[in-house]
Amino acid sequence: MCSASAVEAWVSGTWTHSHNHSSLTPPNWLPIGPNEKKGKGREIPEAAERTKDSAGGLNMENLLLQLQRRLFPLLGLLLSFLFVFLSRSSPKVSDRSECSLLPHSHYWIASNRIVTTQGVVSGAVEVKEGKIASVVKGEDWKGDSRTKQIIDYGDAVVMPGLVDVHVHLDDPGRTEWEGFPSGTKAAAAGGITTLIDMPLNSFPSTVSSETLRLKTEAATDNIYVDVGFWGGLVPENAFNATSLEALLSAGALGLKSFMCPSGINDFPMTNASHIKAGLAVLAKYKRPLLVHAEMEQDAQANYLEDGMNNDPRSYSTYLRTRPPSWEEAAIRELLTVSGDTAPGGPAEGAHLHVVHLSDAASSLQLLKEAKGSGHSVTVETCPHYLAFSSEEIEDGDTRFKCSPPIRDAANREILWKAVLEGDIDMLSSDHSPSVPELKLREEGNFLKAWGGISSLQFVLPVTWSHGRKYGVSLEQVALWWSERPAKLSGQESKGSIAVRKQADIVVWEPDVEFFLNEDHPTYLKHPSISAYMGTKLTGKVLATFVRGNLVYGDGKHASAACGATLLSKVPVDV
Numbered sequence: 040m041c042s043a044s045a046v047e048a049w050v051s052g053t054w055t056h057s058h059n060h061s062s063l064t065p066p067n068w069l070p071i072g073p074n075e076k077k078g079k080g081r082e083i084p085e086a087a088e089r090t091k092d093s094a095g096g097l098n099m100e101n102l103l104l105q106l107q108r109r110l111f112p113l114l115g116l117l118l119s120f121l122f123v124f125l126s127r128s129s130p131k132v133s134d135r136s137e138c139s140l141l142p143h144s145h146y147w148i149a150s151n152r153i154v155t156t157q158g159v160v161s162g163a164v165e166v167k168e169g170k171i172a173s174v175v176k177g178e179d180w181k182g183d184s185r186t187k188q189i190i191d192y193g194d195a196v197v198m199p200g201l202v203d204v205h206v207h208l209d210d211p212g213r214t215e216w217e218g219f220p221s222g223t224k225a226a227a228a229g230g231i232t233t234l235i236d237m238p239l240n241s242f243p244s245t246v247s248s249e250t251l252r253l254k255t256e257a258a259t260d261n262i263y264v265d266v267g268f269w270g271g272l273v274p275e276n277a278f279n280a281t282s283l284e285a286l287l288s289a290g291a292l293g294l295k296s297f298m299c300p301s302g303i304n305d306f307p308m309t310n311a312s313h314i315k316a317g318l319a320v321l322a323k324y325k326r327p328l329l330v331h332a333e334m335e336q337d338a339q340a341n342y343l344e345d346g347m348n349n350d351p352r353s354y355s356t357y358l359r360t361r362p363p364s365w366e367e368a369a370i371r372e373l374l375t376v377s378g379d380t381a382p383g384g385p386a387e388g389a390h391l392h393v394v395h396l397s398d399a400a401s402s403l404q405l406l407k408e409a410k411g412s413g414h415s416v417t418v419e420t421c422p423h424y425l426a427f428s429s430e431e432i433e434d435g436d437t438r439f440k441c442s443p444p445i446r447d448a449a450n451r452e453i454l455w456k457a458v459l460e461g462d463i464d465m466l467s468s469d470h471s472p473s474v475p476e477l478k479l480r481e482e483g484n485f486l487k488a489w490g491g492i493s494s495l496q497f498v499l500p501v502t503w504s505h506g507r508k509y510g511v512s513l514e515q516v517a518l519w520w521s522e523r524p525a526k527l528s529g530q531e532s533k534g535s536i537a538v539r540k541q542a543d544i545v546v547w548e549p550d551v552e553f554f555l556n557e558d559h560p561t562y563l564k565h566p567s568i569s570a571y572m573g574t575k576l577t578g579k580v581l582a583t584f585v586r587g588n589l590v591y592g593d594g595k596h597a598s599a600a601c602g603a604t605l606l607s608k609v610p611v612d613v
């Protein structure tokens with residue numbers, strides 16, 4: 040098989056890679072079948088035939104003249120009314136052919152490196168009606184491949200699509216920051232096949248069944264990958280079990296809360312008693328609570344009264360205002376209630392997930408202890424904590440501002456160790472963009488700029504580029520980015536390449552380097568505020584399949600947004 044960097048070409052019913060072809064679209068892929076065309080072509084002669092019969096003894100020329108003068112203009116008017124009526128009243132249902140860059144629903148994805156639950160194998164994944172029908176290995180495959188629709192990716196890696204459980208798409212209400220169409224196009228281009236949207240930064244926040252409905256309405260027909268939704272746990276609903284149950288019954292995959300100010304007015308922070316109450320309701324639904332675990336220990340001004348350099352353009356100033364003790368204090372507080380999730384505890388069935396851990400010291404140790412005691416707890420970190428270190432961040436470069444902050448290189452080393460040893464369970468992007476103005480790039484004030492890293496499209500190459508130095512394997516990438524996040528978000532039918540799972544797949548080239556400059560196609564709404572712009576990355580996404588639809592391939596997206604909204608079903612015993 041030849042290099043997977045080549046484009047695909049249609050060769051007698053088989054896609055293979057060829058260096059000689061410059062077009063992805065095989066010549067015989069037609070959105071309209073040949074029969075439909077023929078049908079239309081027959082209509083006119085038949086109609087003319089009928090006119091002649093019913094006209095009886097009338098003079099033919101006269102009849103045609105009458106038709107031309109009276110009937111045709113009327114008919115034209117009628118048709119245009121009909122057209123306007125139909126285009127207004129018909130719901131926006133996408134033709135299947137627009138959902139995918141492939142014309143088939145039954146085909147095979149072949150590669151020498153398929154990342155399955157049984158290891159990396161050579162062979163092919165059979166995709167049928169959106170699901171994985173079989174995984175055919177090695178020799179079994181070679182003898183049996185002649186008559187099939189095959190896309191042969193050679194040495195490129197075929198892996199489960201990424202499931203990103205931590206994304207702020209800001210839609211509805213702040214679509215000038217991001218949005219469902221732009222965010223999910225970026226996700227598709229980055230190999231993310233499922234993302235779970237956070238309940239804040241959009242407006243209103245997703246804290247009730249009504250506001251969840253606003254989310255699903257905004258997402259419908261506007262998403263290029265599958266999207267689920269976390270609901271918000273806030274003081275207003277925390278002690279109102281009816282309201283929380285309505286939100287969970289409406290399909291929120293779980294809840295999310297903050298233990299410090301969130302930066303968003305209609306999303307206030309919670310304390311341990313709110314969290315305890317939330318866990319009790321979540322237990323019934325067997326869903327998780329995700330927590331932003333930082334607790335303010337002192338006001339910002341107090342950290343800056345120490346006589347040190349307090350230049351707000353210096354990252355070290357910001358770092359001092361948000362020390363690791365904030366994370367540690369929050370996690371210590373969380374551990375006073377996380378025991379409820381243990382077997383036999385009052386919230387057995389619920390689960391606690393700590394988002395974006397940055398402190399690799401005491402906070403991590405506390406979480407390990409909680410897990411050791413049988414609490415149902417997991418933790419994620421993000422590529423920016425694994426890729427960057429505080430020492431490297433230049434004065435005024437507010438693209439790197441996030442909370443908790445990016446810490447020093449020594450901390451990053453320990454974080455990597457924790458990821459590799461399994462103490463950190465998974466990765467997420469915490470994609471949290473804003474409009475460029477709020478990043479205050481000109482002023483460069485770290486204390487005032489919006490905190491949030493914009494990264495959605497790049498998380499796979501970032502993880503790989505940096506992880507390779509630590510000997511990260513393809514299976515580990517799949518575990519951290521697909522299998523475990525799918526489990527956390529209750530997506531049992533996703534997250535791995537195995538028979539009967541949904542055909543959510545990313546194909547990528549782990550050895551191809553690219554420079555992330557203005558020439559690189561970027562689908563984030565504001566690429567300029569991404570901390571990764573201007574860096575060189577390794578690992579290029581070639582193709583992304585969502586439930587069998589090729590939604591992104593060879594630098595193009597499918598024309599229609601056919602992602603599904605993922606809503607949890609109410610368990611039978613509730």
Ligand SMILES: NC(=O)N[C@H]1NC(=O)NC1=O
Pocket residue numbers: 207239240301302303331440441442443469471490491492
């Ligand atoms: N509101 C919001 O998105 N905050 C996020 N940004 C960030 O850097 N950390 C967060 O929790």
Ligand SMILES: [Zn+2]
Pocket residue numbers: 331394395442
């Ligand atoms: Zn957060």
Ligand SMILES: [Zn+2]
Pocket residue numbers: 205207237469470471
């Ligand atoms: Zn976040």
